[in-house]
Every structure is written in structure tokens, then in C-alpha cells.
Amino acid sequence: MKFKADEIASVIQKEIEDFRGQIQTAEVGRVIEVGDGIARCTGLSNVMSGEMLEFPGGTRGFAFNLEENSVGVVILGNYLKIAEGDEVRSTGKLLSVPVGEALLGRMVDPLGNPLDGKGPVLTSETRPVEWLAAGVAERQPVKEPLQTGIKAIDAMTPVGRGQRELIIGDRKTGKTAIAIDTILNQKDTGVICVYVACGQRASSIAGVMEVLRQNGALDYTIVVAATSSDPAPMQYIGPYAGAAMAEYFMYKGKHTLIVYDDLSKQAVAYRQLSLLMRRPPGREAFPGDVFYCHSRLLERAVKLNKELGGGSMTALPIIETLEGEVSAYIPTNVISITDGQIYLEPDLFWKGIRPAINVGVSVSRVGGNAQTKAMKKVAGSLRLDLAAFRELEAFAQLGTELDKDTQAQLDRGYRMVEILKQRQFGPLHVADQVVAIYAGTKGYFDKVPVAKVAETEAQLHEFIRTEHADFRDKLVAEAALTDEIERMLKKALEAFVARLAVKS
């Protein structure tokens, strides 16, 4: 095909001939002082709080503080190009980001500008970054499960669609890994995922991108990245921008999952902004409204009612603690806002129990409503059993002589702990999880040496998938452990155990 230069020229010429420019009316002000990502401006007498403003050269900002004689503006972009006396224009619009299907598979900054070098984001739709969360009447209870693909979570702290489940733990305990596994597990489920990296190292974001790409998860995922080298305002609005992008899909009736990685860094960015704006500091020098900063963000995660399409937004906020200190300001705030938490411990992590979930402290307040019937049945007593096991284990360490029953209970406990271990980037289908947990709790692994449990479990999944596919399909379809399915499962497991006996 050959381009016709004349044709293109004539199209543009016609466009120019038909162009009737309108007089642009805008409210303006002037910069009095600028620095550290914020500017103080005079004028702008009718500006709205949160309104988008434009500096010369196209840098954008938004009105953050409306004061008697001046307006405090947060600059989103390079503030070094802005000088005292520059004109600031109001745009009459609240801070908005582009939304839509075109964002899927892309990595963008919190303003929607592409960062992945794949060209412009081709969408004409935008959505305000700040959006009032759906009211009580617009919601319905959380009841559909959102499978994370991680046995320990789906069995004991299940997450429902529209729930906010906090992932909390020290650095290097696998918080991001859980969130990424959950995203990977949404493949072919129609759930749109948004991963908001806030204050993360650029290298780790690149790593996450690569994992998502390799596992084919980018097709349904948007990555919003505000790295630690981005100015504080970008890190502050990142989560809100991500929420706006997810809401677009949610209000279209789709299910969405959003990961905020992590909110402690967002709180730090917000603290920086507030202190620079001379808002009074409170506890740990955070501003008084840091609770509202998180609560209004997390309230946007909802399960909408049928009239609104029944879409949902599940939020997995991440909080990093220091030395396991959950009673610090930000962790307690976010714990009280969310519907439960997954608590990760470095001790467990270094013992090799990965994911390093502390089962005793982790809870899901929506709980059993968000579990398939099958999982509810097999995992019902798992948490209590494990708690009893931990107690016994501590007791056994004293070197006490144990009776046979107690020893058996201990042995099974060790095997359950092994079964709940899972490798990274290897989410399991809920049916496979049910099989593994059922086999563990009913003692089918009792004869297997503890060190070989993981290997045997993998063999079991292979065995079920290849030789009892009909049973697995049925379990997948019905998602309940009816008498018939349980009978089939028992039969399959007995066959498997028999084969193990032959092998050894």
C-alpha cells in the first residue's frame, strides 16, 4: 500500500479550514513559591478542592489546600521547570485519569501516561481519581469467592469478591508474592486485575511485570507504577488512580481485583505532602486525616447490587511492618478498615513455611460466606486442628513421653503444615486444593515421610488430573462435596495410596 501525501494534506487542510477556535476562558493565578513538589499560588479565587490545574509547559497539578489568601497546589510532574510568577490555569475538571480496555496489559504512571514504551494509551474515556464509594443501598453482601490459588488462604482466610483483605508483614516475608499469585490465579476467570505499585523500587516493578508477562497474566492486568523515585504526589494519588481504573470495569458489571503495594509508603508520601503544605502533624507526624486517606480508598472496594450490574472490586492492600510491630499507627488504621488480614511472619518464612502465614492471627471477617461448599466442608476444622497441633508441638518439645494418639495427631499436624506449603507462582485450582486438604486431614498422607509430602502431593495432583479427570471435572463443576463426589474422591485416594505402597 502506498500513502497518498496529497490526500493526507487535503484532509488536514480541510480540518484547518473548518476549524473554529473558541475563546478559552479560564481562571488563572500566579505562583508565589514553588519547591519540593508543591506550589503556593495567588488568584484562582473560584478554584475547587482537588481541581486539576495546568502550569506553563503542560505540567499538571491539583489544588490541595484552599487558604484565605493563597492556594496550595500539588505538582504532578517536574516541578523544577516551574518558576515564581508563572501563570497557573484552572481546568474546571477534577483530577482524572484515562480508563478503559486500552489500559489492559499496560504499565502506566498514576496519571495514565504509558511507561512501557508500547505507544500511547488509546482511550478517550476518563474518570475522576477521587470517587465517592458506593452507598449501603448500592451494595450486596460479599458471598462469591475470589480464589487466590493459595491453599492456606483459600482454606482458612478465604477472600470474597468485594472484600478488603489486608496482607501485612515485615519486609521480605512474601507479601507481594501472595498478591502476584492471586493475580496469576485469575487467569480465565474474567477478573480484571490492577496492580498499583506505590513507592516500590523500579527494579522490583520490572520483575513483577516480567512475571505477569511470562504467565500470560498481562492480558487482564493493568500495572500502575509510582516508583520510589517518583515525586510524593504521584505516590499519593497512585492508589486512587488504580481504583478509578478498576471502577470503570466494576461499574460495567465485571469483577475486579486491585492490589495496593503498599499503603504504608503511600501514607509516608501523604505525610510528606501534608507537612510541606503546613498541615499540622499528629501521631508519628502523620496528618490527622491519614485514616480517612485510607478508609475512603478501601471503601471503594465493593460488591455492587444487581441493578448496578453486580460487579465487584476486591482490594488486597499491603502494609509493611517494622519488626512485626502491628500496633504502629498505619497498621492499626488499615487493620481496622479492612475485612481481615493475612499476617506473614519472618520466623515462619525462614523456617521454610512459605507462604509464611501465621494462621492464628490471620482472619477473614467475611469468612465462610466466600468459600465454595467443598472447601468449607474440608477446611471447616482445619484452623482449630492446626491451633491444637501448635499447642501439642510446643508441649512435645519439652521431651514429654507421648501416648500413641497424641503422637498420631502430631504426625498428621506436621504433614498438614507441609501440605499448606506452596511454591511461588504456582497457584492451585480450588478443586486441587480440596483434594490435597481432604487427603491431608483424612490421613491419606500419614504413611508418607514428612520430607516427601510436597513431592507426593504433586504426584497426587498429577494422578487425579490424568486418571480421575471425570471426578475432577465434576468437582470443578459442582464446587461441592456431595456424597457421590466424596465417594469418588475416597476411591481415587485409596487407589493413590495403594500405588504409593507398591512403589515403596
Added chain:
Amino acid sequence: MSELRSDSRPDSVLEDPGALAVSTMYAQSYMTAAVSAGSTAPEEELNSLIDDVLAKFPEFRDLLMSDLIGRDQKLVILDRVITPQCSEFFANFLRVLINHGRISLLPMIRSVLVKLQEQAAGKQRIRVRSARPLSGSARAKIVDHLKSTFGFEPILQETVDASLLGGVVLQVGDTVYDSSLRSRLKQLKGRLVEKAFNEIQSGRDRFSHPEGD
């Protein structure tokens, strides 16, 4: 016409908005007090003090505005030098300013006072930026149009900004009416880009599966 800024200050350096608010308060009070004191032209004495005394004797200005000199000393100086030559009302005004430590705001109070008087007379300052100096007829046209639209007597403050390329930009208060060639070209560019965007998008849509891939 008195300018807000003195010539030595670059255009980009702005007044402290807090000081402006305080000056406005003093200027308003001065005007109101002048009416009840029977003073018909309160700005006369103020202008004379600033232009004839403070401008001509910068050392005296520095002395009066310096923080090194105490208020009591300033009052003594005031009584010796200025009070014998001005009305009792104006002397009182200066005493209040000195007592409140606001004497350094005097030039700003003057400029606000001028604006307030203009407003009271139904006039308003309009900033006009154009690419080339306005011709007489263009100026008259702008004044007529502003008068009929806003209903006040405009005082044009003209500046020439070649980067506008053509057209004019009017600023009334905080609102800017921009019909410069530069912003029109920007609009045109935006529209062409948007059109190209839509073309590309529709081209993509033609090849993609309607239910997603």
C-alpha cells in the same frame, strides 16, 4: 498611574498575599475613616508623603520602615517631622500604622487605595496582552466591548507578548479570556491528534474480535 510594584522589582516577584490582605483592610478603613473625618481627598496626603518625601529621601524612608528603630522612637520622629505639616487625621493614621508595626505597608496601602477608589467610581483594571501594540481603533473597540459586556469602565493595562503570535488575551480579575493565535493553534493541534487517535482506534477495532481476545 501608580503601579503595584516598583520598577526595581522583576515582574515575576509577587507580593506576599498575606500583606496584601492586611493592606486592603487598612486601605478600606482609611477610606471609611476619611469620610467621617470630613476629608474629601484622602489619597492626596498619602501620595504626597510617598512621592514627595519617602521617594526623595530614601534614608528617611529606611529609618521609618526599619525594624531597628523602636515604635516610640518612630512616633517621636513622626511628631517632629511630619505631623506639623499634615492634617491631624492623616497623622493619626500614621500613628496607628507605626503602633501596629505596619508602616512598611504604606506603599502597598496606597496602591490598594487607588484600586478601591477606582472600583468605587465603577472602574476596573483589565490586563490586555497582545502580540503587537494595540492600535487606537482596536483599543477603543476593546473598551467599548468590555463596557457593554461587564458594565464598568475598563482601565487597560497593556503588555506586548510576541509569543502570543496574534490576537489578544484579556484578564478580568482572575478570569482570563484567551483568543490568542497561540492557544488556537494549540486547540487545533489537540483536535488533529485526537482525530488521528480515533482513526487508529477504529482501525484496531476492525481487526479485533468483538468479544475480546
